[in-house]
Amino acid sequence: MTIDRGKTAGNAGGNGGGQVAAKRPDKVTLKVYRFDPDLDKEARIEVYDIPWTDGMTVLDTLFWVLERVDGTLAFRFSCREGICGACALFINGSYRLACETQVARLLDEGRTEIHVMPLPHLPVIKDLVVDMARFWANYESIAPWIVARSKAPEKERLQSPKDRKRIDEYVGCILCGSCFSACPASWTDKDYLGPNAMMKTWRWVDDTRDAAKDERLGLVAGENGAWRCHTVFNCVEACPKKVNQAAAIQGLKRKTVSAMLRGAKGLKQGRKGLEE
Amino acid sequence: MIFHEVLVVGGGLAGLRAAIEAHDLGSEVAVLSRVHPVRSHSVAAQGGINAALANHPASQDDTPEKHAFDTIKGSDYLADQDAVELLTSEAPTRIFEMEHWGCPFSRLDDGRIAQRPFGGAGYPRTCYAADKTGHALLHTMYEQTLRRGIKVYEEWQVVSLSVADGRCHGVVALDLRTGRLEAIGARAVIFGTGGGGRIYGHSTNNITNTGSGIAIAYMAGVPLKDMEFIQFHPTSLFGNNVLMTEGARGEGGYLRNRLGERFMEKYAPKAMELAPRDITARAIQTEINEGRGFPGGYVHLDLTHLGAAKILERLPAIRDIAINFTGADPITDPIPIQPGQHYFMGGIDTNADGASLVAGFYAAGECACVSVHGANRLGGNSLLETIVFGRLAGRHAGGYVKGQGGEAAGKGAEKALAKTMTETEKRVTWVLEAAGPEDPADLRDELRESMFANVGIFREEKALAVGLDKVRELRARYPKIGIRNRGRKYNLDWARNLELEGQILVAETIAAGALARKESRGSHFRRDYMDRDDASFLRHTVAHLTKDGPRLEYRPVTITKWPPQARTY
Numbered sequence: 001m002t003i004d005r006g007k008t009a010g011n012a013g014g015n016g017g018g019q020v021a022a023k024r025p026d027k028v029t030l031k032v033y034r035f036d037p038d039l040d041k042e043a044r045i046e047v048y049d050i051p052w053t054d055g056m057t058v059l060d061t062l063f064w065v066l067e068r069v070d071g072t073l074a075f076r077f078s079c080r081e082g083i084c085g086a087c088a089l090f091i092n093g094s095y096r097l098a099c100e101t102q103v104a105r106l107l108d109e110g111r112t113e114i115h116v117m118p119l120p121h122l123p124v125i126k127d128l129v130v131d132m133a134r135f136w137a138n139y140e141s142i143a144p145w146i147v148a149r150s151k152a153p154e155k156e157r158l159q160s161p162k163d164r165k166r167i168d169e170y171v172g173c174i175l176c177g178s179c180f181s182a183c184p185a186s187w188t189d190k191d192y193l194g195p196n197a198m199m200k201t202w203r204w205v206d207d208t209r210d211a212a213k214d215e216r217l218g219l220v221a222g223e224n225g226a227w228r229c230h231t232v233f234n235c236v237e238a239c240p241k242k243v244n245q246a247a248a249i250q251g252l253k254r255k256t257v258s259a260m261l262r263g264a265k266g267l268k269q270g271r272k273g274l275e276e
Numbered sequence: 277m278i279f280h281e282v283l284v285v286g287g288g289l290a291g292l293r294a295a296i297e298a299h300d301l302g303s304e305v306a307v308l309s310r311v312h313p314v315r316s317h318s319v320a321a322q323g324g325i326n327a328a329l330a331n332h333p334a335s336q337d338d339t340p341e342k343h344a345f346d347t348i349k350g351s352d353y354l355a356d357q358d359a360v361e362l363l364t365s366e367a368p369t370r371i372f373e374m375e376h377w378g379c380p381f382s383r384l385d386d387g388r389i390a391q392r393p394f395g396g397a398g399y400p401r402t403c404y405a406a407d408k409t410g411h412a413l414l415h416t417m418y419e420q421t422l423r424r425g426i427k428v429y430e431e432w433q434v435v436s437l438s439v440a441d442g443r444c445h446g447v448v449a450l451d452l453r454t455g456r457l458e459a460i461g462a463r464a465v466i467f468g469t470g471g472g473g474r475i476y477g478h479s480t481n482n483i484t485n486t487g488s489g490i491a492i493a494y495m496a497g498v499p500l501k502d503m504e505f506i507q508f509h510p511t512s513l514f515g516n517n518v519l520m521t522e523g524a525r526g527e528g529g530y531l532r533n534r535l536g537e538r539f540m541e542k543y544a545p546k547a548m549e550l551a552p553r554d555i556t557a558r559a560i561q562t563e564i565n566e567g568r569g570f571p572g573g574y575v576h577l578d579l580t581h582l583g584a585a586k587i588l589e590r591l592p593a594i595r596d597i598a599i600n601f602t603g604a605d606p607i608t609d610p611i612p613i614q615p616g617q618h619y620f621m622g623g624i625d626t627n628a629d630g631a632s633l634v635a636g637f638y639a640a641g642e643c644a645c646v647s648v649h650g651a652n653r654l655g656g657n658s659l660l661e662t663i664v665f666g667r668l669a670g671r672h673a674g675g676y677v678k679g680q681g682g683e684a685a686g687k688g689a690e691k692a693l694a695k696t697m698t699e700t701e702k703r704v705t706w707v708l709e710a711a712g713p714e715d716p717a718d719l720r721d722e723l724r725e726s727m728f729a730n731v732g733i734f735r736e737e738k739a740l741a742v743g744l745d746k747v748r749e750l751r752a753r754y755p756k757i758g759i760r761n762r763g764r765k766y767n768l769d770w771a772r773n774l775e776l777e778g779q780i781l782v783a784e785t786i787a788a789g790a791l792a793r794k795e796s797r798g799s800h801f802r803r804d805y806m807d808r809d810d811a812s813f814l815r816h817t818v819a820h821l822t823k824d825g826p827r828l829e830y831r832p833v834t835i836t837k838w839p840p841q842a843r844t845y
Contacts, residue, residue: 038765055515055601067717071760071769078315079482081518081597083411086315100600125453126766132312145419146378155329155368156375158387164380171380171405171412175314209378 024052028103029113030061032073036126043124045115046070058091058106058114059098062128075128085174088181088240089128090117095178095238119181134190135180138197142219143274146204147212163208170203170248172241179235179245191224195235195245198226202248205255214266215273217256226252277693280306280427281677282670283462285434285447285489287313289410289659290641290666291468292417294630297670298466299424303677308429308449308460310484313418317470317482318662321410322593323523324392324402325663326656327367331384332391335399340364342398345838347657350396350552351650352798352808353840354502354816354833359628359646361836363657366664371403374663379416381405382590392526392590394655396552396845400526402656407521407593413659432458433771434489436700437465437496437637440692444637447492448693448700452771455764457704459697461689463681464636464673467493467624468666471642475779475786476617476732477724480512480519489643491778493624494785498632500819501645501831502622503782504789505799507653508733510556512616514574518597520613522655524606525549527590530578531560532610533568539575547845554652554799555845557615561733564614576610583607615733619658621649621799622789625818630669636681640669647816650833651798707774708764712756716773719750719757723783731787736803744787748825750780785819785826792828793817810840 028050035043048069050061059077066073075098078084082100089098092106092115106114122130148157179195180186186194201220204210220226226249235245259267266273284295287309299305309316328338343364348355375381375389382390382404394402405412421428431452438445438459446461472487473479494500510531511520525531531549533539543559544551551559564573579587584607587595591606598604598611623645630638641662648661676682723746730743754777761769795809796802814833819826 036763036765039763066768071767072763074766074768076311076315078311078484079317079320080516081320081482082600083408083593084311084315084319084482086311100597102600129766136312140422143423145423146376148376148378152372152376154372156372156381156389159383160387161383161385164383167380168406171415172408174319174411175415204378207378207380 024054024104024107026052028052028061030065031113031115032065032127033117034073034127035124037124056103057099058089058096058101058103058116059087061103061114062098062116074126082240083174085176088119088176088178090120091115095182095240097176097240100240119177121181121187122177132177135177135194135196138193139175139200141271142193142197142201142216143271144200144204146207146210147274148209149211157209159208166206167203169243170199170206173199173243174241176240178238178240182234182238184232184234185228185230189224189228192228193220193225195229195249198229198252199243199245199248202251206251212266212274213255214259214264215269217252217259218267218269218273219271220252221256221267226256277459277461279461280304281462282464282466282673283308283447283460284466284468286316286468286470286641287311287428288316288318288468288470288641289414289417289662291466292421293663293666294466294468294638294640294670294673295426296417296420296424297667298674299426301671301674303674306427306429307421308432308434310431310433310452312430313421313428314414316414317485318410318414318659320482320519321413321659322407322519322521323394323526324404324409324656325371325413325659326394326397326401326654327371327403327660328364328399328401329368329371329389329391329403331388332400335391335401338399338401340367343367343401346397347648347654348650348838349843350652350654352652352843353810353814354505354650354797355648356646356834357836357838358834359648362628363648363660363664367660370660370663370667374413374416377416377420379405380412392523393550394526395522395550395556396547396654397656402523402526404523406589407523407591410659434492435704435774436696437492438693438696439496439634439637440688440695443635445689445692448697450704450771452766455767457697457701459693461693463677464638466630466669466673467639467643468641468662469643471620471623472779472782473617473620475723475727475783476506477728478512478517479617480509480517481617486775486779487620487782488775488778490623491775491782493632493637493639494781494821495778497821498634498637499625500622500785501625501816502647502789503620503785503819504793504817505621505651506617506731506786507553507619507621507799508557508615509618510553510560510615511577511613512618513597513601514572514612514614516601517616518601519618520577520594520598520611521591522553524577524579524591524594527586528582530581532576532578533563534570534575535568539563539568544845551845552652552654554801557733558801560615570612574612574614577613578610579606580608580610617728619653621645621647621651621653628665628668629672630665631672636676638669638673640665651800704774707759708762708770710757710759712758714753714756714758716757716759716776719753720776722746723750723780727783727786731790734801734803735790737791740787740791744784744791747780747784747787751784754780781821788826788828789817789819814840
C-alpha cells in the first residue's frame with residue numbers, strides 16, 4: 001500500500017491550468033471487480049478500454065463504462081470533489097477517492113492499467129458497492145453527538161481558535177470507511193469498534209464544549225475499544241483526508257488510564273452515561 | 277405497505293432539519309434518501325452561512341434588517357420581503373442552535389463564531405467552518421438525527437408522489453439495493469430533495485442533483501415557481517466546474533483577466549470582487565467573450581497575495597481541490613476559473629411554512645421556492661434557508677398531521693396510493709424494459725449542453741427558442757430510449773434514466789419561463805431586453821404541467837418596506 005498524498009504530477013484538468021507532464025495514451029485500460037453475490041459463484045475482473053480525456057478521474061472512467069458500455073456496473077458516487085465520502089475504493093493497491101484520483105497521476109506512478117476494487121474486507125452488495133452497516137453501527141454506538149449537560153447560553157458557547165484547532169483534523173473526516181476497511185484488527189474482531197468510531201470518540205473527548213468525557217472513555221475502555229488497536233497505522237495510511245486515527249486512539253488510551261487512576265465514575269456507565 | 281406519519285424525502289440539511297423538528301414535536305418520522313445522508317449535496321457547501329451576529333469587528337452595526345435589505349436588493353426585488361424578513365430574523369437563533377448542537381464553526385480570538393465578508397453583503401456576516409461549512413453543518417445535523425434515533429431509508433429513490441383530491445397520501449419509492457418498488461403511505465410528505473443543477477452542463481453540483489424531487493412534484497400537479505432564475509457561480513474550476521468558494525474573494529482574493537487587470541472595477545467599482553454572483557459571473561463571461569480571458573475560456577482567481585498562513589487556515593479544501601484538479605497551488609499560482617451553473621432560485625411553489633398548494637405536501641431547501649432568493653441568491657443564504665425553512669416545514673407538517681391531516685384519511689388514502697403505485701409500476705417497468713434506439717446518455721448530454729448554451733448566463737429570444745425546441749425534441753425522443761441493464765438490483769442505468777424524463781420536463785419550465793420573461797432581472801439576463809421591467813415583470817412565474825407543456829401564470833411579489841430601486845454595487 002502506498003500513501004496517495006502527493007501533488008498531482010501535472011494533470012491539466014482539461015483546462016490548461018496545469019502542465020501536462022507526458023504524452024497521454026489514446027486509451028486507458030480499466031480493470032474492474034465485478035460480483036453480484038446473488039447471481040455469481042465468484043467474482044471476476046472485467047476489462048474495459050476507456051478513451052483518454054484530459055483531466056479524467058477514475059470516477060469519470062466508471063461513468064464512461066456505465067453510460068457507454070455496460071449499464072450493469074454498480075458503484076457509489078455523489079459530490080465528485082472529495083468531500084462526501086461516497087466513492088472510496090481500492091485503486092491500484094491504495095485506498096483512494098475515485099473522484100479525486102487523476103488517471104494521469106496513476107499513469108505517472110508507472111502503471112499502465114487502472115485496477116478498481118471495492119473497499120476490502122467489507123461484504124460486497126454488488127461490484128464496487130459494499131455493505132457499510134458495521135461501520136455505521138460502530139459509529140452510532142459511540143454516541144457521536146455533543147453531550148453538553150449545562151443549559152445552553154443565549155448565544156454561542158465560546159471556544160478559542162486554539163481549542164477549535166485541536167479537533168480540526170478529526171471533524172474533517174468524511175466517513176468514507178477507508179480506515180475501517182484497512183484495519184487488520186477490524187478484519188479479525190467483528191466486535192472491535194475500529195479506527196473511525198474511536199477517532200470520532202476522541203473528536204468529542206477533545207472538544208472543549210463536550211461534558212461527557214469520562215463516559216465516552218468508558219465506551220472505548222473495554223477489550224473491543226482502544227486497547228485492541230495494534231498500532232499498525234493502516235488507518236492513517238488509508239485516510240484520504242489525512243486524519244491520524246492512530247494518534248486519536250493513543251490519546252484515548254492516555255486519557256482512559258488517567259480516568260481509571262482517578263476512579264472516574266463515568267467510565268462504568270456505558271452508553272446510558274451519554275444520555276442527557 | 278410501509279407507513280410513516282411524516283415522511284421526509286432527502287437527507288441533506290433541509291430534510292434532516294425538517295425531520296428533527298417534526299420528531300421533536302412528537303410526530304413519528306422517517307427520512308428517505310437516495311444516498312447516505314452525509315453524502316447529500318449540502319456537504320459540499322464551502323464558504324459559509326449568513327446571520328447578523330455582529331461578531332466580526334467590522335459588523336458591529338449589523339442587524340437582521342440590514343441582512344434582509346441586502347438579500348432583497350441581491351434578489352433584484354423579486355424575493356417576497358415578508359419571507360426574507362423571517363429568514364434573516366431567524367438566522368441568529370438557528371446558527372446558535374447549530375453551535376449548541378456541536379457544529380465546529382471557526383472562531384474569533386474571543387471564542388465567538390467567526391464571520392467573513394461575502395458578495396452583496398454590507399457587513400462581514402457569513403459564519404464559517406474554514407471552507408467546509410456545509411460539511412460541518414451536515415455532519416452536525418446527522419449527529420442530531422442519530423441522537424433522536426430517526427429512521428433513515430438509505431439508497432431509496434422516490435419515483436412518484438401520490439396526490440388525490442388536493443391532498444398528499446405518500447410516495448412510491450425504489451429501494452436501489454433490491455430494485456423493489458414500495459408504496460410508502462404518509463400523512464405528510466416533506467421534500468428536501470435539492471436542486472437540479474445537473475440539468476445543466478458546467479454545473480458545480482454533485483452528480484445526484486438531478487432535480488428529480490422538483491420533477492416528481494411537478495408531475496404530481498404541484499406548480500413550480502420562478503424556474504427561469506438559475507444562478508451561475510462566478511468561480512468554478514475551469515474544466516470540471518468544481519466550486520471555488522466565494523469565501524476566497526471574501527478573504528481578499530482578486531479576479532484578473534489575461535492582461536492582469538482587476539476587471540471588476542469596470543462592472544462594480546465599489547464592491548469589486550464582492551459584487552453579487554449574477555453581476556460577477558456576467559463580468560467574467562464578458563471578459564472571456566471579448567477576448568481578455570485565457571485560451572480555452574477562463575480568467576484567474578488570484579489568492580497569491582493572501583499568504584500561505586491565511587490560505588492554509590481558511591481555505592484548505594480550496595487549495596487541495598485546485599492542486600488536485602489543475603496542478604495550480606493557490607499559494608503560488610492563480611487558479612483558472614470560469615462561471616458554472618450553481619443553484620436553482622426557483623423550485624416547488626411553497627409559502628413560508630413550506631406548504632405547497634397540495635395539503636400535506638411540503639418542501640424546503642433548494643428544491644423549494646418560498647421565495648427568499650428572488651432573481652439572484654446571495655452567497656451564504658442557501659445554507660441558512662435549509663435550516664430556517666427546513667425547521668418550519670417540519671413544524672407545520674408536524675402540526676398538520678396532529679390536526680387536519682390526522683383525521684382519518686381512511687380508504688381514500690389507501691386507494692389513492694394504490695393507484696399511484698399501479699401507475700408508477702407501469703412507468704418504472706417500461707424503463708427497465710426499454711429497448712429503443714435512443715441512447716439516454718446522448719439525451720442527457722444534449723440537454724445539458726443546450727441548457728448551458730441557450731438558457732445560460734446571457735439570453736436572447738432566438739437562443740431561448742432554440743433551447744425550448746431542443747427540450748421538446750428530447751421530450752419526444754425519450755419514449756424511444758433503450759437501456760443496457762435489465763436487472764433490478766442496484767441498477768444505476770435504470771434509476772438514472774427513470775429520472776431523465778423529469779429532468780426534461782423541468783428544463784422545459786426553465787426555458788419557457790425565460791422566453792416569456794421579457795426583461796433582465798438578477799440572474800435572468802436578456803440581451804434583447806437589457807433592463808428590469810417592474811411594470812410588467814415584478815411578479816413570480818408559476819408553471820403548471822399540462823400535456824402540451826407548462827402553462828405559465830404570474831403572481832405578485834410581496835413588498836413590505838423596500839420599494840424597488842436601481843441596483844448598483
